[in-house]
Amino acid sequence: MTVESTAARTPRRSASTKSTAGKRTTARKGTGAAPGTDPQLVQLLTPEGERVKNAEYDKYVAAITPEELRGLYRDMVLTRRFDAEATALQRQGELGLWASLLGQEAAQIGSGRALRDDDYVFPTYREHGVAWCRGVDPTNLLGMFRGVNNGGWDPNGNNFHLYTIVIGSQTLHATGYAMGIAKDGADSAVIAYFGDGASSQGDVAESFTFSAVYNAPVVFFCQNNQWAISEPTEKQTRVPLYQRAQGFGFPGVRVDGNDVLACLAVTKWALERARLGEGPTLVEAYTYRMGAHTTSDDPSRYRGDEERLAWEAKDPILRLRRHLEASNHADEAFFAELETESETLGRRVREAVRAMPDPDHFAIFENVYADGHALVDEERAQFAAYQASFADGQGD
Amino acid sequence: MAAEKMALAKAINESLRRALESDPKVLVMGEDVGKLGGVFRVTDGLQKDFGESRVIDTPLAESGIVGTAIGLALRGYRPVVEIQFDGFVFPAYDQIVTQLAKMHARSLGKVKMPVVVRIPYGGGIGAVEHHSESPEALFAHVAGLKIVSPSNASDAYWMMQQAIQSDDPVIFFEPKRRYWDKGEVNPEAIPGPLHTARVVREGTDLTLAAYGPMVKTCLEVAGAAAEEGRNLEVLDLRSVSPIDFDAIQASVEKTRRLVVVHEAPVFFGSGAEIAARITERCFYHLEAPVLRVGGYHAPYPPARLEEEYLPGLDRVLDAVDRALAY
Numbered sequence: 001m002t003v004e005s006t007a008a009r010t011p012r013r014s015a016s017t018k019s020t021a022g023k024r025t026t027a028r029k030g031t032g033a034a035p036g037t038d039p040q041l042v043q044l045l046t047p048e049g050e051r052v053k054n055a056e057y058d059k060y061v062a063a064i065t066p067e068e069l070r071g072l073y074r075d076m077v078l079t080r081r082f083d084a085e086a087t088a089l090q091r092q093g094e095l096g097l098w099a100s101l102l103g104q105e106a107a108q109i110g111s112g113r114a115l116r117d118d119d120y121v122f123p124t125y126r127e128h129g130v131a132w133c134r135g136v137d138p139t140n141l142l143g144m145f146r147g148v149n150n151g152g153w154d155p156n157g158n159n160f161h162l163y164t165i166v167i168g169s170q171t172l173h174a175t176g177y178a179m180g181i182a183k184d185g186a187d188s189a190v191i192a193y194f195g196d197g198a199s200s201q202g203d204v205a206e207s208f209t210f211s212a213v214y215n216a217p218v219v220f221f222c223q224n225n226q227w228a229i230s231e232p233t234e235k236q237t238r239v240p241l242y243q244r245a246q247g248f249g250f251p252g253v254r255v256d257g258n259d260v261l262a263c264l265a266v267t268k269w270a271l272e273r274a275r276l277g278e279g280p281t282l283v284e285a286y287t288y289r290m291g292a293h294t295t296s297d298d299p300s301r302y303r304g305d306e307e308r309l310a311w312e313a314k315d316p317i318l319r320l321r322r323h324l325e326a327s328n329h330a331d332e333a334f335f336a337e338l339e340t341e342s343e344t345l346g347r348r349v350r351e352a353v354r355a356m357p358d359p360d361h362f363a364i365f366e367n368v369y370a371d372g373h374a375l376v377d378e379e380r381a382q383f384a385a386y387q388a389s390f391a392d393g394q395g396d
Numbered sequence: 397m398a399a400e401k402m403a404l405a406k407a408i409n410e411s412l413r414r415a416l417e418s419d420p421k422v423l424v425m426g427e428d429v430g431k432l433g434g435v436f437r438v439t440d441g442l443q444k445d446f447g448e449s450r451v452i453d454t455p456l457a458e459s460g461i462v463g464t465a466i467g468l469a470l471r472g473y474r475p476v477v478e479i480q481f482d483g484f485v486f487p488a489y490d491q492i493v494t495q496l497a498k499m500h501a502r503s504l505g506k507v508k509m510p511v512v513v514r515i516p517y518g519g520g521i522g523a524v525e526h527h528s529e530s531p532e533a534l535f536a537h538v539a540g541l542k543i544v545s546p547s548n549a550s551d552a553y554w555m556m557q558q559a560i561q562s563d564d565p566v567i568f569f570e571p572k573r574r575y576w577d578k579g580e581v582n583p584e585a586i587p588g589p590l591h592t593a594r595v596v597r598e599g600t601d602l603t604l605a606a607y608g609p610m611v612k613t614c615l616e617v618a619g620a621a622a623e624e625g626r627n628l629e630v631l632d633l634r635s636v637s638p639i640d641f642d643a644i645q646a647s648v649e650k651t652r653r654l655v656v657v658h659e660a661p662v663f664f665g666s667g668a669e670i671a672a673r674i675t676e677r678c679f680y681h682l683e684a685p686v687l688r689v690g691g692y693h694a695p696y697p698p699a700r701l702e703e704e705y706l707p708g709l710d711r712v713l714d715a716v717d718r719a720l721a722y
Contacts, residue, residue, distance in 0.1 A: 149504065151502040151503050154503070154504075155503060155507055156507070161470070162503060166495070169491065172460055172462075172463025172466070172491065173463060173466050173467040173470060174467060175463070175467055176463065176464030176466055176467020176468040176471070177468070177470050178467070179467065179468060180467065180468045181471065183449055184471070202459060202487075203460070203463060203490075203491070206455070207464075209455045209457060210454070210455060210457070213455055366501075366504075366505070367500050367503075367505040368501050368539050368540055369500065369540065369564045370500050370505070370509075370562075370563035370564050371563055371564050373539075373542070373564075373637070374591065374638040374639075374640075374641075375637070376539070
């Protein structure tokens with residue numbers, strides 16, 4: 001199947017080729033374009049929680065039950081609670097660093113819940129909500145930020161790859177993995193997360209090239225949270241990011257990243273394309289990083305409060321709550337119970353981090369190689385002798 | 397395939413063919429490796445026999461080649477990727493150093509990275525710039541990578557088999573100026589361990605340690621020195637990470653003098669590492685400081701000057717004379 005013929009069958013093709021889209025975004029100043037008014041933005045829930053019709057994507061969430069809606073809400077609330085706890089733990093000196101996902105819960109939970117167990121996820125270092133959806137114990141995410149390891153979970157245990165710090169590298173791993181799926185004749189898919197800043201990296205462009213050329217079943221999920229540390233999206237691109245895909249020969253779509261239902265629907269559509277052998281898709285989740293880039297960052301140096309206030313009005317959690325309440329899909333008891341569950345999670349995370357043991361000294365030399373290496377063996381022996389030279393044998 | 401004489405490039409080709417035949421998870425990837433058979437024809441005929449899904453012509457993007465190979469390895473494949481020339485590996489350097497090398501450690505051993513990165517390297521073929529470099533030290537400095545370089549057809553055949561079977565990433569430096577040198581290859585033989593050095597000429601007066609393209613040069617040096625009554629031992633290191641220091645030590649304890657020869661710049665090169673460690677190990681055996689012969693701290697020169705830049709017979713003999721004069 002050619003790229004042209006698959007593109008012709010995608011719902012967003014006409015929208016993504018409209019010339020007005022580029023003008024609109026390149027002309028804007030700051031990050032002021034309001035998602036609710038962007039004609040290119042797929043949205044199923046308004047900021048007020050009102051369900052809006054969408055001819056192309058409604059079918060992907062048509063069968064969703066009230067229980068599943070409450071589940072999405074629960075996921076977002078617990079992820080935010082976990083994130084807040086981790087931020088607090090960093091302030092208390094328990095973590096060396098934390099990269100908060102505050103504001104990006106809908107993008108992560110919506111896309112994460114679209115996945116099947118046999119799909120494979122390649123995250124950055126901020127996909128705490130996606131990790132939650134994959135069943136990775138959130139306390140495992142904290143090891144690398146506490147400094148006890150550089151990973152912390154078995155990637156194959158939940159088909160959730162380790163966090164990647166170097167910007168954009170994982171998009172190529174995702175593409176290669178997807179090429180492998182295609183070779184295996186399997187119908188699972190891969191999703192690669194990255195940000196607006198990563199869109200400038202060569203590796204991301206190369207992953208677009210490779211995935212298009214080999215028709216790899218990969219969904220590129222760009223969370224455009226408007227800021228790459230202090231640099232706004234305007235410093236990364238002069239065209240809307242979702243339009244990048246067109247030049248590589250696959251569809252791109254911009255979704256309201258604060259609308260969990262829209263993120264769920266659009267990701268399901270993109271995954272379905274991948275499973276049917278129709279190749280890659282770029283999803284740009286248009287969202288906002290409400291907090292700092294990491295706990296080392298100070299956003300007050302580069303952005304004003306008005307911007308954040310405008311985005312807070314579009315808060316993904318508040319939006320779904322309004323919808324649940326208006327449609328009578330959740331009662332007070334549900335929210336109260338969730339509040340209790342949330343506190344329990346916070347306590348569990350707090351206790352788990354404080355109980356996390358420092359790694360064994362010899363961990364330095366473990367797993368450097370799968371088959372061993374003479375130099376590592378030699379240096380391990382020297383280190384052991386040095387440690388043993390202390391009275392208690394601990395080297396402290 | 398019975399034992400036969402073949403060129404080093406052909407030996408790698410036969411080795412890749414054997415790997416593709418014996419393990420359906422082995423893939424060959426790179427620019428021009430398919431129909432063309434690679435610019436040096438090392439992969440000649442493989443795509444014809446194993447198809448485009450096993451022998452993969454890639455887009456012209458080195459980071460993409462290594463990055464997707466990492467993903468394929470995560471999926472259970474064993475990719476053998478070709479970087480067309482030494483100087484072109486740098487766009488992939490980030491993927492090799494920050495990702496490929498560290499994946500096993502950061503996954504606490506849960507993930508294996510059986511990726512072979514083939515790099516035709518070194519000079520002496522009159523090429524334009526970026527086609528003649530020896531960047532092995534830049535890779536040897538990185539924990540998590542293994543680095544080997546065969547000097548002859550038999551080693552090329554067997555070391556490639558072993559590199560593909562390794563669960564660690566192996567940077568496989570192919571001495572491009574020796575691609576056409578013929579040697580006996582016996583596919584029934586049982587090879588020694590991949591990272592073991594070998595004495596290729598016994599001697600008593602001084603040890604010449606080299607790998608890849610410089611082994612042949614050192615054998616020529618030993619031959620010339622023999623005419624002057626010098627009895628030199630030549631050690632083919634075969635592996636740059638790890639380095640078989642035990643073998644070097646054993647040789648130096650016998651000959652008491654060591655000259656290390658490589659094409660790469662001497663400064664911060666593998667010779668410096670060998671000199672430092674052998675000085676530490678053999679301080680009381682050495683009759684002379686360990687000397688190094690290699691490239692200068694300058695960009696690899698244009699082809700008309702490469703004879704001056706590369707270690708040749710006279711420069712190595714000069715170092716031998718200096719060591720023996722102590």
